[in-house]
Amino acid sequence: MVATLLFYGLAIVGADAVAPVLYKRIIDFVSSGQEPAILSSALINTVLFLGAILFLNNVFFRIADYSMAYSQSQILRDIANDAFKKVSKHSYEFFSSNFTGTLVAKVRRYINAFETIHDQLVFNLWMKGLALIFAFFILSYFSIILGLILLVWIALYLGIMVLFIRKKIGKDLLTAEANSKVTGALSDAITNILNVKMFSSHVRELAIFNDATSEEEFYRREAWYFQNFQFLFQGFFIAFFEFFGMFTAVYLWIHGAISPGTIILMQIYIFAIFEIVWNIGRNLTRIIRAFAEAKEMVDIFEKPVAIEDPKDPEKVRIEKGKIEMREVSFSYNQGANVFEGLNLIINPGEKVALVGPSGAGKTTITKLLLRFVDVDKGKILIDGQDISLIKQEDLREKIAYVPQDPILFHRTLKENISYSSPEATIEQIIDVAKRSHAHEFIKNFSNGYDTYVGERGVKLSGGERQRVAIARAMLKNSPLLILDEATSSLDSISEGYIQDSFDELMRGRTTIVIAHRLSTIRMMDRIVVFDAGKIVEIGTHDELLKKSGVYAELWQKQVGGFISDTE
Numbered sequence: 001m002v003a004t005l006l007f008y009g010l011a012i013v014g015a016d017a018v019a020p021v022l023y024k025r026i027i028d029f030v031s032s033g034q035e036p037a038i039l040s041s042a043l044i045n046t047v048l049f050l051g052a053i054l055f056l057n058n059v060f061f062r063i064a065d066y067s068m069a070y071s072q073s074q075i076l077r078d079i080a081n082d083a084f085k086k087v088s089k090h091s092y093e094f095f096s097s098n099f100t101g102t103l104v105a106k107v108r109r110y111i112n113a114f115e116t117i118h119d120q121l122v123f124n125l126w127m128k129g130l131a132l133i134f135a136f137f138i139l140s141y142f143s144i145i146l147g148l149i150l151l152v153w154i155a156l157y158l159g160i161m162v163l164f165i166r167k168k169i170g171k172d173l174l175t176a177e178a179n180s181k182v183t184g185a186l187s188d189a190i191t192n193i194l195n196v197k198m199f200s201s202h203v204r205e206l207a208i209f210n211d212a213t214s215e216e217e218f219y220r221r222e223a224w225y226f227q228n229f230q231f232l233f234q235g236f237f238i239a240f241f242e243f244f245g246m247f248t249a250v251y252l253w254i255h256g257a258i259s260p261g262t263i264i265l266m267q268i269y270i271f272a273i274f275e276i277v278w279n280i281g282r283n284l285t286r287i288i289r290a291f292a293e294a295k296e297m298v299d300i301f302e303k304p305v306a307i308e309d310p311k312d313p314e315k316v317r318i319e320k321g322k323i324e325m326r327e328v329s330f331s332y333n334q335g336a337n338v339f340e341g342l343n344l345i346i347n348p349g350e351k352v353a354l355v356g357p358s359g360a361g362k363t364t365i366t367k368l369l370l371r372f373v374d375v376d377k378g379k380i381l382i383d384g385q386d387i388s389l390i391k392q393e394d395l396r397e398k399i400a401y402v403p404q405d406p407i408l409f410h411r412t413l414k415e416n417i418s419y420s421s422p423e424a425t426i427e428q429i430i431d432v433a434k435r436s437h438a439h440e441f442i443k444n445f446s447n448g449y450d451t452y453v454g455e456r457g458v459k460l461s462g463g464e465r466q467r468v469a470i471a472r473a474m475l476k477n478s479p480l481l482i483l484d485e486a487t488s489s490l491d492s493i494s495e496g497y498i499q500d501s502f503d504e505l506m507r508g509r510t511t512i513v514i515a516h517r518l519s520t521i522r523m524m525d526r527i528v529v530f531d532a533g534k535i536v537e538i539g540t541h542d543e544l545l546k547k548s549g550v551y552a553e554l555w556q557k558q559v560g561g562f563i564s565d566t567e
Contacts, residue, residue, distance in 0.1 A: 004064050091372060135272065146249060168285060238274055249262065320383055323344070326378050342533070370395070414426065473505065
């Protein structure tokens with residue numbers, strides 16, 4: 001960066017300070033009326049000096065260009081990495097509440113905003129600013145009157161431009177916000193394109209998208225209209241300076257106050273200043289727009305992270321997997337309580353199923369254990385250690401989690417399976433794939449384990465994605481296992497195969513299974529029945545059936561309506 005500013009500065013000294021003075025000197029020589037033979041030596045030396053300056057200018061510009069390319073490319077990389085690091089620190093709930101496409105667009109605009117601001121600061125504020133400063137001092141040296149005219153005019157122009165820009169900031173912020181809404185609407189519609197086609201709602205979605213683009217068009221047009229008015233003012237203000245400056249220069253020459261070369265010098269500066277000041281408003285507008293676009297991302301950076309790691313985290317001591325929930329209370333976004341004074345103990349190696357009607361709080365238990373959300377009151381202990389006192393990454397390293405709807409990276413099957421254990425060998429990957437019955441469909445792909453699965457794993461069926469997720473969990477050597485409806489997308493035959501794999505997967509691990517299909521949890525050590533955030537029953541499958549309570553009622557509904565009891 002130092003090299004960039006230094007060499008661009010040297011180039012500007014040559015181009016806008018030394019070269020114009022040499023042109024002035026040449027004109028003064030030519031118009032002096034002296035014999036060419038007398039002036040030839042001095043004139044030739046001046047031209048040669050001008051040639052050397054032009055050559056050095058080109059060298060300085062190229063050195064500065066390479067210095068800028070070297071530094072800015074690395075800065076942009078670091079800014080992108082920093083943005084990802086800061087955004088990814090936000091909680092799972094944050095990402096659930098924001099459009100993926102909008103976040104991606106904001107990150108890209110944030111990175112591009114720096115490039116815009118950096119370019120404008122270097123090429124316009126730094127380089128053009130130096131040019132104006134040299135123009136003022138050089139003109140003042142040859143004519144204090146012309147120098148003062150330039151100084152007063154620049155001060156008035158910049159002051160008026162500040163007023164324009166302050167007005168335009170608000171318009172650019174509204175335009176950036178509307179653009180984010182358009183990106184979000186587009187992302188939402190494309191992500192749900194299957195629903196759009198299934199429900200023949202193309203016209204409806206087009207209307208929603210049109211509302212967003214119409215709002216963006218309105219704010220964008222208002223910003224452009226204001227900019228056009230700004231340019232109108234700039235044009236008249238610059239034209240006045242060009243006329244008044246040249247008029248004053250001619251007037252001073254007529255009265256013998258300046259030489260003909262000074263008129264040429266003034267004309268050179270008028271043309272240069274015309275370009276500089278015309279672009280000042282446009283370039284400052286670009287800077288303000290870039291700041292407005294970057295502000296959206298900065299707001300996210302400054303938004304408090306909902307789930308923070310402790311400042312002085314304890315070393316993780318989770319080995320056996322005993323879970324204790326002590327007087328746990330929790331609610332979402334200050335709403336009604338999901339849990340109030342909940343107490344639950346799961347012993348090491350125990351296999352526990354959580355069942356109950358939708359909304360009873362089963363999935364919330366997994367979010368609390370994984371610290372996707374934090375308790376309002378009470379504590380959650382694993383092996384006697386409060387999970388809020390250790391780093392989230394350390395906690396999640398000890399938990400293998402298979403969600404209801406696993407989402408895969410747009411990477412190979414090998415990479416997706418080994419995501420839980422990047423150092424795993426291909427033999428280990430194939431082993432867990434066989435045990436989860438994923439190998440059966442993977443071997444049919446022409447590229448086998450090197451097959452790319454598409455965005456979010458879209459090239460695989462729901463059952464295939466779940467088998468990959470189960471293989472991934474098998475590969476993770478952790479004392480805790482959470483299965484959140486892990487067999488919900490499997491057909492009955494595949495489910496039967498994977499139940500056998502689960503027996504091996506669960507062996508020696510504390511396991512929590514969330515299931516609506518009660519036929520999958522009959523062999524659990526204990527079944528915990530939730531209703532409205534409270535534990536209403538605990539026992540084995542047979543014990544709960546004998547109680548004829550909530551579990552028995554749920555069982556009878558499933559057996560009678562959908563499931564045949566094969567026992």
